[in-house]
Amino acid sequence: MGKAKKRAGLARRSREVSREQACTVADLPALESLRDVPTFEDMGADAVQAAAFEAWVADAARRDEQAASEMHLGVVVRLDRGFPLVACVGQTLRAEHAVGFAKAHSDEQVLLPAVGDRVVVRISAGHDMGVIEHVLPRHSSFERWRGKKRGERQVLAANIDAILVVQALGSVRDTLELVCDRIARSMVLALDCGVDPVIVLTKADRCDDVELECVVRAVRQLVGPQMRVLVTSSVAGQGVDEVRACVPAGSCAMILGESGAGKSTLLNALLGHEALETGDVRERDDAGRHTTVARVMVSLGHDAGVIADAPGLRSLPLVGHERGLAKMFPEIVEAARACRFNDCTHTHEPGCAVCEGVEEGTIERIRLDEFLSLAREMRVSAQSLDPDIHLG
Template identity: 65%
Template sequence: MAKRGQRRTSARSRRDVRQQTVTLPSIDSLGDVPAFADLRMDDAQRAAYQEFLATADNAEEMRAGFVVRLDRGFPLVATEGDVFRAEHAVAFAKQDAERDACLLPAVGDCVAVRRAPGHDMGVIERVLPRRTSFERWRGRSRGERQVLAANVDTILIVQALGADEVPLGRMARSLVLARDCGTEPAVVLTKADRRSGEELARDLGRVRRLVGEDVRVVATSSAAGEGVEEVRALVGPRRCAMILGESGAGKSTLLNALLGHEALATGAVRERDDRGRHTTVARVMVSLPGGGVIADVPGLRSLPLVGHERGLALAFPEVAAAAAECRFRDCTHEHEPGCAVRARHEAGEISDERLACYLALAEEMRASARALDPDVTI
C-alpha cells in the first residue's frame, strides 16, 4: 500500500504533467485584454488588500490585480501597469477541490498577487471580497457551486431568435440567477433579422411581459448592425458585464460587433435543432472601445436552480408578495382554495408569462430541495 507521502507526490506529479501539456496562448497574442484601470476596485476590496499587506511576507512584492482570463484554470492577471500569468498559492492547493471550489480565483476576481523580481509569473495569494458572484450549482449537494464570474455589475441574458417563438423558460431561469447574485439583468435578443417585423414585435411583447418593466430588452442583428450601440450603452466605463447564453446564441458574434473586429471565434449552428457548438473555450474578459468590460464564458447547456429561492422572489416580487397572502403556506398556486396568486392573475396584475415561468421554476426548486434533503419541507 502506498504511503501518504507517496500519494501526495504522485498527485503533485500528475498536476505538474498536466500543466506542462497545456498550451497557453501568448500574452502578446491576446487583444482587447482589460487593463487594471478598466475595472473597479471598491472600498471593501481596498481595505481587505491593505489588511492582507500588513501581515504578508514579502509585502513589497505584492500587487493588487484582477483575473481577466482563465485558460483551462490558468489565470491571467492585470495589475497596474502590467499583465502576466499567475498560479495559485499553496493555500489554494490545500483546499478540497470540490467543497471549496468557490474560494478559487474566478474571472473578474480582485486578488492580491505576488511577483518576485525577475519572475515572469506571479502567485495569487488571496482572493479579495467579491462585490457580486455569479454562481451555478455543480451537483451533489446544495453547498457545491461553481463561480462563473465575480464582481459583475450587469448580466446580459442573450437569446437567439429563430423560426419558432422565443423560449421564455431559459430566460426566466437566467433572470433568477442574475437577481440572486445581486446583478442588474438585461435581455439581448440576437439574430433579429431572422424574424419579420410582426414576429419581432410579438417576441418583444412576450419577453417584456416576462421580465417586467425594470429590465432592459434590446433586439440586435450583428449582420445588419442593429442594436449594437444600445448594448454598448448598457456597459459604461469601469462597469463589468457578463454574457450569459447557450452555445449558438450569438454571444461571440455580438462581442465581435461591439469590439469592431473579429476578435473571437464564431461557429455555425446545427440546422436540425438550431443549436451551436462551443466556440468560447476560455473564460475571458474584453475591454470595449469607449465603454466597460465584458466577461464571456463558454455556452452553458444547463442552469440548474438549487437554493435560489431568494433570486426567485427578487425576479418575481409581485408573485412572491401575493404568495405570502395565500391561505395555505405550502400553496402551489394551481388548485388550492384561497390562493392569492391566482386571484392576482385573474385580476390582470400578474401576466400569463410571469405566472407560468414562476410556477415551473418554483416546482423545480421544491423538487431539487426534496431530492437533496428528503426532510426539507417547502
Template identity: 35%
Template sequence: MKRNDFTEFFKAQMNEGDHIGRVTRLTHGLYTVVDDEQERNGEVSGRFHHTVEVDKDYPAVGDWVVFEPYDAGARAKIHRVLGRQTVLSRKKAGGSHQEQIIAANVGTVFIVTALTQEFNLRRIERYVQQIYESGASPVIVLTKRDLCDTVPDHIAKVESVAPGVPVYAVDSLTGTGMKELVTELRVGDTISLVGSSGVGKSTLINYLLGMEKQATQGVREEDQRGRHTTTHRELFELPNGTYIIDTPGMRELQLWGGDEEGVGQTFSDIDRLSASCKFRDCKHEREPGCAVQQAIDEGELDAARLKSYNKLKRELKRLELKDRYGTHRTNRMLHGPNAIK
C-alpha cells in the first residue's frame, strides 16, 4: 500500500526507528496492518491492552499505528495509535454510554441509501449530522436507481434535508451514474461507506475496485430489509489511489456527541431562517415574528424538518449532560420536578 495518505499530521507524531502501518481490517480483536512492504496480521501488545482506559482508544480501521514486526516479520504487535485527524463514531449498541469508532482518519463519508422502501430522510439527516461532527465531508449516494421511477424527485427531497451536500443516484450493476460519482474519488483521500444492510455498499465497492471483492446478497422481498453481508470493517485501495472503508450495515445511528456548530451545518436552512427571527432566542414555536414558522406556513420549509431539528438538539443536550453528570443525575435534571426546559 502506497503512503500517499500519510500526511505531515501523522509524520509529526513519529519517533526515529518507528515501524508505521495502517490498520486495514478489524475482526474480533485481530488486526491487519499494512505498510510499504507487506500485510501482517497481529494484535495489540500486552502493555497496550493493560493501559488502555476506554474502547475507543483501541486501534480502528483507518488508524495509523506504531508496531513491532515479529515471528520472522510475518506478524505485527501494535504498541501505539497515532493521533486521529478525524473520527467517525456512534453510541455503542445497548444501554451503556460508550463510544464506538466506525472509522478513523476519513476525509469523506458516502452515505449510501437505496431508492426503495429503505429510503428515509430523517436517517439521512442523522448521518449528515454525525459526519460533520467527525470532521469529514458527507456525500449522499442513492443506489438501485433502476428500481425507482421518480429519481429526480427523490434527489430533490434529499437536497432539501442536506443543503450543500453532493447527491448522486447510481446503479452499481450497470454503471449508470457512476461517472459522476467517481469525481468524488481523490488520490490519498480515505472514504468510508455507511448505511443499512442491503443498500448496496458492497456492490458499490466491487464496482469501484473493478472486481468481485466483497460478498453481496439481495434483500428480503417481504420488507425490503437487507441481510448482513459485511460483518467487519475493512479498508481497500482503489486503482486510482483512493482508499475506501466498507462497514457493516447500521439501521440506526445513535448519536455520539455534537455541538451547535454541527447542528448548524446539518440544518443550515433553519439556521439561515433563524437569523431573520424577531427575537434572538426564538424557539420557533409560537413567538411573533418567527421566520422559521413563516417559512413553514408559506411552504418553503417542511414542518417535519423543524421537528427533526428540535429532536436532534434535545438528543445532543442529553448526551452533553450525561457526559458531565452521569445518567442518573441527567434523568433527574430532564424529568424531575425542576426539570430543564
C-alpha cells in the first residue's frame, strides 16, 4: 500500500474514532496532527523491550495461541481524553486498556501507559480498537509528584532521551530569581530520571541586547559550562535549528515548561506548520476542567527525532530527588564532604568547605544559593510526606 493511501486510511479510521467519542476528543485537532504523529518506525523499541515483548507473547501463546498471534508491539504516541493512540508497525490505532489492567498493578499511577511507552497491543480482526495488554520496561520515565500529602506520582512521558527545559525570556512578572529557580528545578528532575536536560530560552525577541546578555550569563552560570543553553525566538526563527539538532533521528525528547512559555509555538516552528494549538486558550491548567490535557508526540521528520508536548505544569515539587540534586551540583556535594561539621548548612559555619569554595571562586554563588533553596525544599517535603509512600 502506498504511503499516501495508507495515511488516507488512517485519517478515515481516526475520523471514525473521533466521531464515536465526539464529546471527549472533539476539541483536539486529531486529523491535522495525525500527519505529524510518529510512526512505530520513527521510534522503534530497544533490545530490552523487544526481548520483553517476545517473552510476553511466548508466555501468552502457552495459554491461548490465537490471542498470542494477535499481539503487536506498539508505542503510545498520544494520550488525550479519548483512548490512547498507539503506533504499531504499519498502522496507528486507538486502543483501550485490557480489562483489569489497572487492578493487576499495585501502583496504577506508575504503570498505566504513558506517552512514549512501548506496549503489547492486541489487534483482533474486525475490531477498530486495539487492546493494550501490557506495558514493556521503560528505559527512562519522567514523573512528577502531585497532590500534597498523598504523594501521588504521574508519569508525564516514558522512554525519553532528553528534556527540553523551556523558559520564556522578557516576561515582566518573572524575576531572574524565579527564572533560575524554574530552570534549576527542571534540571534536577531531568537528571534525577537519568535524562539529559537542554535549556531552551524562548522569546528572545522580547529582550533588548543588554537584558538578553544579562539573563543568559546568569543562566549559564547557574547551569554550569557543561550544559547546553539555546537562545531562541520562534517568531524570528532564531535558534530553531539548534533545537532540532538536540533531537537526532531515533531519539525522543520531552518538552517541559510552564504554560505560555512558547512550547507549542516552538514545536510548530520545528514542524514548519501549525500543528499544535498555541496561546493560553485551553491549555492553562493541569488540574482544572475545560482544559486540554493532551500529551502529544510529534515527529520532526526523517532527519530528526520525536518530541513529546505536554500541558504546562503549575508546579514541579521536589520530593526525594536527592540523586538529581547531586548530579546538578556535583562540586557542591563534593566540597561538602570536607566541611568541619557533618550537619553543616553551608551558610555561616566555621570550617565550611563550600563557603570557602565560593570565596575562592571554585563554586558559583548563584549555584550555591539555588542548591540550598532546593535542598531545603526537599527536606521539608520529605517531612510532610506520608510515611507509607515509597520513594522508589
